[in-house]
Amino acid sequence: MNIWDDLIRSNRFLVFAGPCAVENLEQIMLAAKVAKALGAVGLRGGAFKPRTRPESFQGLGEEALKYLALAKAETGLLVVTEVLDEDSLNKALPVADILQVGSRNMQNFALLKLLAKVDKPVLLKRGLAATIEEWLGAVAYLEAGGNRQIILCERGIRTFETMTRNTLDISAIPLLKKLTPYPVIADPSHAVGRRDIIPSLAKAAVAAGADGLLIEIHPRPETALSDGKQSLNFEEFEQLMLELKPWVQVTGKKL
Amino acid sequence: MNIWDDLIRSNRFLVFAGPCAVENLEQIMLAAKVAKALGAVGLRGGAFKPRTRPESFQGLGEEALKYLALAKAETGLLVVTEVLDEDSLNKALPVADILQVGSRNMQNFALLKLLAKVDKPVLLKRGLAATIEEWLGAVAYLEAGGNRQIILCERGIRTFETMTRNTLDISAIPLLKKLTPYPVIADPSHAVGRRDIIPSLAKAAVAAGADGLLIEIHPRPETALSDGKQSLNFEEFEQLMLELKPWVQVTGKKL
Amino acid sequence: MNIWDDLIRSNRFLVFAGPCAVENLEQIMLAAKVAKALGAVGLRGGAFKPRTRPESFQGLGEEALKYLALAKAETGLLVVTEVLDEDSLNKALPVADILQVGSRNMQNFALLKLLAKVDKPVLLKRGLAATIEEWLGAVAYLEAGGNRQIILCERGIRTFETMTRNTLDISAIPLLKKLTPYPVIADPSHAVGRRDIIPSLAKAAVAAGADGLLIEIHPRPETALSDGKQSLNFEEFEQLMLELKPWVQVTGKKL
Amino acid sequence: MNIWDDLIRSNRFLVFAGPCAVENLEQIMLAAKVAKALGAVGLRGGAFKPRTRPESFQGLGEEALKYLALAKAETGLLVVTEVLDEDSLNKALPVADILQVGSRNMQNFALLKLLAKVDKPVLLKRGLAATIEEWLGAVAYLEAGGNRQIILCERGIRTFETMTRNTLDISAIPLLKKLTPYPVIADPSHAVGRRDIIPSLAKAAVAAGADGLLIEIHPRPETALSDGKQSLNFEEFEQLMLELKPWVQVTGKKL
Structure with missing residues (x-):
């Protein structure tokens, strides 16, 4: 059975969890097992990391993909990973179930035109200062090339507020549900960049009509090579999934 | 019994509904009866309207206050109305139960210092480009003068996105619940400026931890003298209150 | 001769200089003498300071006005000071030549309607997140009440950029020159909040068509009670006025 | 003699002019001749156009490069054109003197890493919601790979203001001159998206310390396939160059 059909036909609330970057086999395997045990459908993990500065950790590349493949074999989770260009796309294709386009x-x-010809779902994150209109333009590039397996991910927009890293545009969720036929998910971790209010935003996304969530988890967030401040540890993630249940129930979906 | 104690000790989810501006007695009386019947605790209605241009409708002033008093007598709802300066404050005091400071x-x-000395709750809206830090500064002005009856209202911030009038900063709700002891409510009507997604945002606010909502309703939104595009008609409001119920139930509050 | 006519008919480039807040007689007198000697037409100095938090220095009030009157008597400079409400307006009226409305x-x-009835020029600063359209709305309030002595001051808008306190919207200058008949000045001090690039922005404002500048100066910026980081000391101000000369000359105005 | 050395050692104010997109041979040849005659050092013209939607004109590609080569042969102007990926880079390399990275x-x-290994100047536009800090991160990618031939181009940032397409961040010019050793230019055409105030912003950029300008010109802006509203016709461009002269003279540079 096709992955896409399964994703959109099932009545599941779609949680994709995992670390920002794949750092080593132990880390991603631990994260995968926890994600699986707690009800996630997918494992996120970056192999190729677009970082603001060249001296920052750029991801383990092909080694990371190897670890993701092992974690997938062990857990059966769908693998979501970001691609940056033709080269990283070609490397990711044998392992990834869903190809992420980062903010x-x-x-x-150029990247969208490549992905438009791939027969795999694309998780298209909103640009951090992209209007919804422009986001729909990016969707149109995928559709124009023939790819209609698209998951839209609201991940916060850039505003003047500094108490959160970005501002989760909660309105984008119901608007996109009206304007497109695609699943819409939220990434509260990147949106706010601080652990403490992720559960509140996750629930808000459910209530606003989101079809799923992208959540950063890490065995030891304080040692993470990237995005540690916004990663939940496993206990926090377990707590989040527990707290989410009654909210997801109201929607009639299953977690 | 004190209004403030009742507001914060009751286990009710606080809905304040009503038109943007009081336009005539029939309009506000109809809105009040519907608000009361559907479970609101308060009636909102502007007597003094701060408008971008001087030729726009500036509110009925004292006449509006008279109508609000009649609607209050009829329904028992708390009256929430905006004040702009010492003069409008003095006029509103005999009628208003909650004094609104607009965005x-x-x-x-100067206005905050006046309100700091009044023994009535203040509904303090967030400035449309105010940081949360600055909002807390405004709270501090009220507290410094001795007023600790404060309701905080997130009503959307100004961003680059144009598909909505403003961007509801959903993160502000859990942040303020951590940073202050005060009730926090959301005003999805002003935040998005379009009727269609107000219910989704109202639910999201509940899930994010809001203590209540400010909702614009109007007997005939298409004829409203201000904010018609974001006002719900009575059927839409009834539908909203119905849809909200299961979400509020999850929080353990009553609607 | 009328102050307003003199301001707009003269061919002078209008520099208003002075400290953010009047702190004591010596400070404002020193600033006034330097401003006068270097070619400024006006002295700015806050008596009533709107501050984000109540515990911050709120200005010396009437005492500051007394010092401003003495500095004016000594130098003949026009006094520009901010008013906040009816009370501060009444107190400022005998001393101020130009009434400032802060961002x-x-x-x-309510304040604009009061100022609309005063026969003195109003220096109307742009709100930090106000569109030009909204700014024109504020102008319309002054005009509607009969006051057409208006100086518009671009002082930076709130954006995501954090290397400067605000972003000077240089485009606002030529746009307002097209859309209104009023003098338009720039306040690079508040716009950027850092001393080092104020001269570059001052020149840019001249080249963009500004009729003048508002510049914060202080005898000892490092000890200032407010806005020290953006205040020029007297040597820096002298250097600025020197550097401005050839640019102002291109416009055909006199400095 | 090396192009880069010539660019940075000459005392010329660097004007790059041309249409948004190369549309046909006649258009680009006309623009090139006018640009040359009026003192520009370079010809801009897009062959590969990144457009918000796939159905918009995407550029003539290799045909455009052929026309640019002919215009270069005719006028001796440096050719500046945008590249999007490895393929467009390889095609542009034989013709382009300066490779543009768009906003x-x-x-x-991935693109920056490719350009870091090319021995040609890169014109790096600021992302429309990029902080200066992030822009410096992009510069670091070029430097890390060995390319230190970099021209930085401020082209406006996204803000709430809608009277202009973007907000030219004039402060970025002096800040970058302090923080980097590279030429900094401004693109007022993209910044404001309206013809009427481009001259004012061009002068402001000169006064703020810019080393040059990127200006969109078109023989018949009203028929342009992209960005017509912000393109100057040849008479307007001639007028602009004339008006710029006295301002550039103040800086000691030559136009």
């Missing part, structure tokens, strides 16, 4: 690449039309 | 006046410190 | 009060329509 | 690709690190 900085939402209007990388 | 444009969040940093009108 | 936070641009849409304080 | 949407400022954080396309």
Whole structure:
């Protein structure tokens, strides 16, 4: 059975969890087992990391993909990983079930044209200063090339507020549900960049009509090579999944 | 029994509903009866309207206050109305149960100092480009003068997105619940400026931890003298209150 | 001769300089003498300071006005000072030549309606998140009440950029020159909040068509009670006025 | 003699002019001749156009490069054109003297890594919601790979203001001159998206310390396939160059 059909036909609330970056086999395997045990459908993990500065950790590349493949074999979770260009796409294809376009690449039309010809779902994150109109333009690039397996991910927009890293645009969720036929998920971890209010935003996304969530988890967030401040540890993630249940129930979906 | 104690000790989810501006007796009386029947605790209605341009409808002033008093007598709802300066404050005091500081006046410190000395709750809206830090500064002005009856209202911030009038900063709700002891409510009507997604945002606010909602309703939104595009008609409001129920139930509060 | 006519008919480039807040007689007198000697037409100095938090220095009030009157008597400079409400307006009227509406009060329509009836020029700062359209709305309030002595001051808008306190919207200058008949000045000090690039922005404002500048100066910026980081000391101000000369000359105005 | 050395050692104010997109041979040849005659050092013209939607004109590709080569042969102007990925880079290399990274690709690190290994100047536009800090991160990618031939181009940032397409961040010019050793230019055409105030912003950029300008010109802006509203016709461009002269003279540079 096709992955896409399964994703959209099932009545499941779609949780994708995992670390920002794959750091080593132990880390991703632990995260995968916890994600699986707690009801996630997918494992996120970056192999190729677009970082603001060149001296920052850029991801383990092919080694990370190897670890993701092992974690997938062990747990059966769908693997979501970001691609940046033709080279990383070709490397990711044998392992990834869902190809992520990161925020900085939402209007990388060369990349979108490549992904438009791939027969795999694309998780298209909103650019951090992209209007919804522009986001729909990026969707149109995928559709124009023939790919209609699209998951839209609201991950916060850039505003003047500094108490959160970005501002989760909660309105984008119901708007996109009206304007497109695609699943819409939220990434509260990147949106706020601080652990403490992720559960509140996750519930808000459910209530606003989101079809799922992207959540950063890490065995030891304080040692993470990237995004540690916004990663939940496993106990926090377990607590989140527990707290989410009654809210998801109201929607009639299953977690 | 004191209004404030009742507001914060009761286990009710606090809905304040009503038109943007009081336009005539029939309109506000109809709105009040519907609000009461559907479970609101308060009636909102502007007597003094701060408008971008001087030729726009500026509110009925004292006449509006008279109508609000009649609606209050009929329904027992708490009256929430905006004040702009010492004069409008003095006029509103005999009628209003809760004094609203509008978005444009969040940093009108002369007004805040006046309200700090009043023994009535203040509904303090967030400035449309105010940081949460600045909002807490405005709270501090009220507290410094001795008023600790404060309701905080997130009503959307100004961003680059144009598909909604403003961007509801859903993160502000859990942050303020951590940073202050006060009730926090959301105003999805002003935040998005379009009727269709108000219910989704109202539910999201509940799930994010809001203590209540401010909702614009109007017997005939298409004829409203201000904010018609974001006002729900009575059927839409009834539907909203119905849809909200299961979400509020999850929180353990009553609607 | 009328102050307003003199301001707009003269061919002078209008520099208003002075400290953020009047702190004591010596400080404002020193600033006034330097401003006068270097070619400024006006002395700015806050008596009533709108501050984000109540515990911050709120200005010396009437005492500051007394010092401003002495500095004016000594130098002949026009006095520009901010008013917040009816009370501060009444106190400022005998001393101030130009009444400033601060950024936070641009849409304080109660205040604008009071100023509309005063026969003195109003220096109307742009709200920090006000569109030009909204700024024109505030202008319309002054005009509607009969006051057409208006100086518009671009002082930076709130954006995501954090390397400067605000972002000077240089485009506002030519746009307002097209849309209104009023003098338009720039306040680079508040716009950027850092001393080092104020001269570059001052020149840019001249080149963009500004009719003048508002510049914060202080005898000892490192000890200032407010806005020290953006205040020029007297040597820096002298250097600025020197550097400005050739640019102002290109416009055909006199400095 | 090396192009880069010539660019940075000459005392010329660097004007790059040309149409948004190369549309046909006649258009680009006309623009090139006018640009040359009026003192520009370079010809801009897009062959590969990143457009918000796939149905918009995407550029003539290799045909455009052929026309640019002919215009270069005729006028001796440096050719500046945008590249999007490895393929367009390889095609542009034989013709382009300066490789442009567009706003949407400022954080396309895969592209920056490719350009870091090319021995040609890169014109790096600021991302439309990039902080200066992030822009410096993009610069670091070029430097890390060995390319230190970098021209930085401020082209406006996204803000709430809608009277202009973007907000030219004039402060970025002096800040970058302090923080980097590279030429900094401004693109007022993209910044404001309306013809009427481009001259004012061009002068402001000169006064703020810019080393040059990127200006969109078109023989018949009203028929342009993209960005017509912000393109100057040849008479307007001639007028602009004339008006710029006295301002550039103040800086000691030559136009």
